[in-house]
Amino acid sequence: MSNNSVVIKSNKYGIVVRLDETTPYEELLEEIAKKFKESEKFFKDAKMVLSFEGRKLTQEEEQDILDVISQNSKIHIVCIIDEDEKREERFKKTLEDKLSDINSRDGQFYKGTLRSGQVLEAETSLVVLGDVNPGAKVISKGNVIILGALKGNVYAGASGNTSSFVVALEMNPVQIRIGDVIARSSDETKKNFDNEPKISYVEDGNIYIEPITKSVLNDINL
Amino acid sequence: MSEVIVVTSGKGGVGKTTSSANVGTGLAKLDQKVVLIDTDIGLRNLDVVMGLENRIVYNLVDVVEGNCRIKQALIKDKRYPNLYLLPSAQTRDKTSVTPEQMKKLTDELREEFDYIILDCPAGIEQGFKNAIAGADRALIVTTPEVSAIRDADRIIGLLEANSMKKIDLIVNRLRPDMVKRGDMMSIDDVVDILAINLIGAVPDDEAIVISTNQGEPLVGSDTLAGKAYMNICHRILGEEVPLMDFSTENGLFAKIANLFKKN
Numbered sequence: 001m002s003n004n005s006v007v008i009k010s011n012k013y014g015i016v017v018r019l020d021e022t023t024p025y026e027e028l029l030e031e032i033a034k035k036f037k038e039s040e041k042f043f044k045d046a047k048m049v050l051s052f053e054g055r056k057l058t059q060e061e062e063q064d065i066l067d068v069i070s071q072n073s074k075i076h077i078v079c080i081i082d083e084d085e086k087r088e089e090r091f092k093k094t095l096e097d098k099l100s101d102i103n104s105r106d107g108q109f110y111k112g113t114l115r116s117g118q119v120l121e122a123e124t125s126l127v128v129l130g131d132v133n134p135g136a137k138v139i140s141k142g143n144v145i146i147l148g149a150l151k152g153n154v155y156a157g158a159s160g161n162t163s164s165f166v167v168a169l170e171m172n173p174v175q176i177r178i179g180d181v182i183a184r185s186s187d188e189t190k191k192n193f194d195n196e197p198k199i200s201y202v203e204d205g206n207i208y209i210e211p212i213t214k215s216v217l218n219d220i221n222l
Numbered sequence: 223m224s225e226v227i228v229v230t231s232g233k234g235g236v237g238k239t240t241s242s243a244n245v246g247t248g249l250a251k252l253d254q255k256v257v258l259i260d261t262d263i264g265l266r267n268l269d270v271v272m273g274l275e276n277r278i279v280y281n282l283v284d285v286v287e288g289n290c291r292i293k294q295a296l297i298k299d300k301r302y303p304n305l306y307l308l309p310s311a312q313t314r315d316k317t318s319v320t321p322e323q324m325k326k327l328t329d330e331l332r333e334e335f336d337y338i339i340l341d342c343p344a345g346i347e348q349g350f351k352n353a354i355a356g357a358d359r360a361l362i363v364t365t366p367e368v369s370a371i372r373d374a375d376r377i378i379g380l381l382e383a384n385s386m387k388k389i390d391l392i393v394n395r396l397r398p399d400m401v402k403r404g405d406m407m408s409i410d411d412v413v414d415i416l417a418i419n420l421i422g423a424v425p426d427d428e429a430i431v432i433s434t435n436q437g438e439p440l441v442g443s444d445t446l447a448g449k450a451y452m453n454i455c456h457r458i459l460g461e462e463v464p465l466m467d468f469s470t471e472n473g474l475f476a477k478i479a480n481l482f483k484k485n
Contacts, residue, residue: 087368113417116372133375133415151415
């Protein structure tokens with residue numbers, strides 16, 4: 001017996017659940033449970049955005065359905081959005097924003113010196129325990145913290161997030177990029193560097209490098 | 223237990239071949255059985271620096287291609303009976319040999335020799351990959367110049383990625399007078415950037431040019447560079463030797479040397 005009261009459609013970023021208007025609510029829930037159970041293997045633990053179609057739902061009903069989905073599959077529903085024509089695009093944007101939000105708060109550690117030609121890239125924020133030498137590059141969608149000397153290139157907020165920041169014990173980068181703002185080292189060769197820990201951040205479209213003080217740290221938004 | 227050591231730098235002209243010749247000869251002087259391999263196929267010159275060019279019959283490519291046995295290609299040094307050279311081919315290029323073949327070759331030589339020293343070509347391409355394939359240990363040669371250090375840093379990264387067990391640094395062509403004036407990076411500055419173990423520093427010495435041109439490695443001689451290379455050899459053997467103090471005036475060294483000569 002084929003029952004089309006619930007139809008699941010999915011794209012790369014999310015799932016659309018089409019619900020029949022005439023089917024009684026209880027029956028619908030059972031059908032949703034069944035459908036998601038069947039496709040559990042297909043979706044695995046994907047992070048998805050959810051949307052409903054064909055039926056107006058109250059907040060309680062939406063919550064019920066979410067519970068049913070989480071009981072019957074491993075899908076992480078990141079958020080629910082309303083029906084829209086450019087749904088896929090919005091799914092994508094919402095998911096990426098959510099993820100980059102999570103990523104900039106999540107971090108990974110890397111121990112060792114990054115040498116010329118080496119690139120360290122991460123979706124999350126990065127903590128480097130070592131130096132970043134000239135010719136090496138660190139790329140992160142979140143923040144970058146270098147417990148060592150930064151003498152190479154760094155790119156923080158690689159998904160375009162200009163509220164990211166870079167910290168280094170010895171701040172002497174060849175080039176620094178935060179979001180879409182780029183700054184390069186001065187052409188004059190400095191002989192004596194003050195090896196004080198510094199932070200770089202974007203303000204009014206410019207990159208600022210400053211010693212780490214309480215007031216600067218207070219301005220950081222995670 | 224035998225050890226395969228590759229002498230490398232990334233940048234050309236910093237003293238790989240000179241260091242290979244002197245370290246190899248020095249280890250032979252210290253009663254080790256040593257073979258020097260020139261892996262710079264197409265641009266061979268370790269044989270010239272060793273003064274053995276006229277003895278070449280077969281070369282590295284001949285051995286790898288099976289045109290001769292290893293023993294036939296090995297040239298016995300004219301000064302030390304326990305020192306041998308496996309010369310490179312001049313008429314071929316780096317693609318004539320593969321890393322697998324080099325590994326097989328060094329493994330065969332391990333049975334005969336205490337130390338196998340590979341003189342690596344400049345660059346990071348095939349020649350470099352061939353040279354490091356069979357090595358347990360690397361000596362990085364650099365001069366105190368930003369370009370040489372940048373290349374050395376890249377090389378160290380590649381060696382680490384290839385899980386090289388031991389990487390040591392030789393700072394070559396140091397000019398103590400310039401360091402003193404602040405016009406040249408000091409040993410500490412270089413070690414600070416590269417963050418690997420320093421196994422020795424060799425001062426810039428006219429005697430090196432003379433010895434290279436004559437085909438006589440100067441290791442162990444009375445010159446500053448000769449002493450510096452001998453110290454490196456002792457350290458390779460695991461002995462603790464304090465770093466030479468180059469800041470001492472040359473005159474004093476000469477005086478001490480003269481004192482010994484009179485006795």
